Amino acid sequence: MRESSDRRESMGLRIVVVGIAGVGKSTVVSKSVEAIKGSSVAVFGTEMFEAAKKLKWVKHRDEMRKLPVENQKRLQRIAAQKISRSRGGVVFVDTHLFIRTPEGFWPGLPYSVIEALKPTHLVLIEADPEEILSRRKNDTTRYRDILTTEEVQTELTLARTFLSAASLVSGAPISFIHNREGKADEAARVILNMVANAAK
């Protein structure tokens, strides 16, 4: 099954890009946006925060996680709907597949969000567990969870499983892109090729 030009022109591409902390996702997304004319990034968490401010639920981002879970779910849906309405061009949706909490791994892309977001492509950025761990250790202000190689492996496997299930329920194709240290350009190239094929 191939993409046709109608989808790209009339409703645009919504490429959901996820990856566990430390895979170098941001770099790959930045490089992809730089290279694709008319493309942009929607950071899911930021869209949720904007919606929360409009509803006068919060003033500061820190207050977000104290909101009742039902309200957070409503913000997720509002953010997803807003992104799904963006017309034309290529929108990279930068989001979390799951969030590690004391209550377990919270799904960041549950079925209700997928239904509202209507992604056209799902991309999982991956990396070697050792490189992931070393990135996390070198930036402890950004990455609070310092884990073992085994725990990182669990997260990598869980990410594949979650995104595969997301592909099955959404019908969108799924890509696993390996991001090698210092080779983010190569990872971005896989995304450029994907977009070029979707535009055919």
Next chain:
Amino acid sequence: MRESSDRRESMGLRIVVVGIAGVGKSTVVSKSVEAIKGSSVAVFGTEMFEAAKKLKWVKHRDEMRKLPVENQKRLQRIAAQKISRSRGGVVFVDTHLFIRTPEGFWPGLPYSVIEALKPTHLVLIEADPEEILSRRKNDTTRYRDILTTEEVQTELTLARTFLSAASLVSGAPISFIHNREGKADEAARVILNMVANAAK
């Protein structure tokens, strides 16, 4: 995303606890219930049996598996709806993620049941394949399927995949808890911590 107190107070927590035969699930659930005030256990199969008796479909539990599959599915939904209506406190839902049969692995928690049950948390109890096998061999009246380490590993992986998909479709967080031989207290402690955080 964190739980807020409203959910716990107004509609309670429904913590689905699953695990393949021989991981020591019952012990972990018992210890959790003992330690959490106002908590209780709903055994899914028992609720299905109670519903079947009320409908006068069966008199004995053995007759359950001879019911037409459509009737069994209806019983699953009735049981799930009944459990989802329980108000307040913490209900541990003790159920099977899948059942090994000659027709394949039957999902015990399919989408239709998840929709009716509305779980707030999903917990998978795991253990080392060797400990699982040794428990199965030491209790052959309870565990009829004596398998190889490889088959147990398949079941463990399948359990993670099924419950991850359940998390994605339900939006509930998922926890993998390793139950070490003789350390069920530690496994229960992870659950107590989860409930404490959900109540925040």
Next chain:
Amino acid sequence: MRESSDRRESMGLRIVVVGIAGVGKSTVVSKSVEAIKGSSVAVFGTEMFEAAKKLKWVKHRDEMRKLPVENQKRLQRIAAQKISRSRGGVVFVDTHLFIRTPEGFWPGLPYSVIEALKPTHLVLIEADPEEILSRRKNDTTRYRDILTTEEVQTELTLARTFLSAASLVSGAPISFIHNREGKADEAARVILNMVANAAK
């Protein structure tokens, strides 16, 4: 949970059989059909092509992949609905779980198709990565993607994950059948046993 005779008689069995390229799926399906009286095969891609010809969208099969993705999705649903209407007997649905493209792995059995197809059983044919690779290398007209053992392993794992998620959303039981070189009879026997049990 066991199958009852009502399902087999009134609405028939729809056994979806999938497997990555080179596992020997066709042989196993042929042997199963030969052995089961009143059984038949529905090739999903052929049903889609027949629907496309009726709608005068294409004349040749090659044109199928150039159709807009929305039209392809509509053909998927038409094919699934047609197969789900087939009454009585056993229908083996021969389809692809995913298709490797430059846009990623396209799901061949997304939720929308599962809902329309209403499978009663899901079967994944598997084989050793080495045997799969050797089959692909020996038939390069049929298999265009020659991959590494690692890539074949990724496909095998992805297939398990996709079909497990399909089982969860459909409620149908899932079987993993290992097809050993020259032992397709044994693999078919597992299917015969499944059908015999479903008819009980």
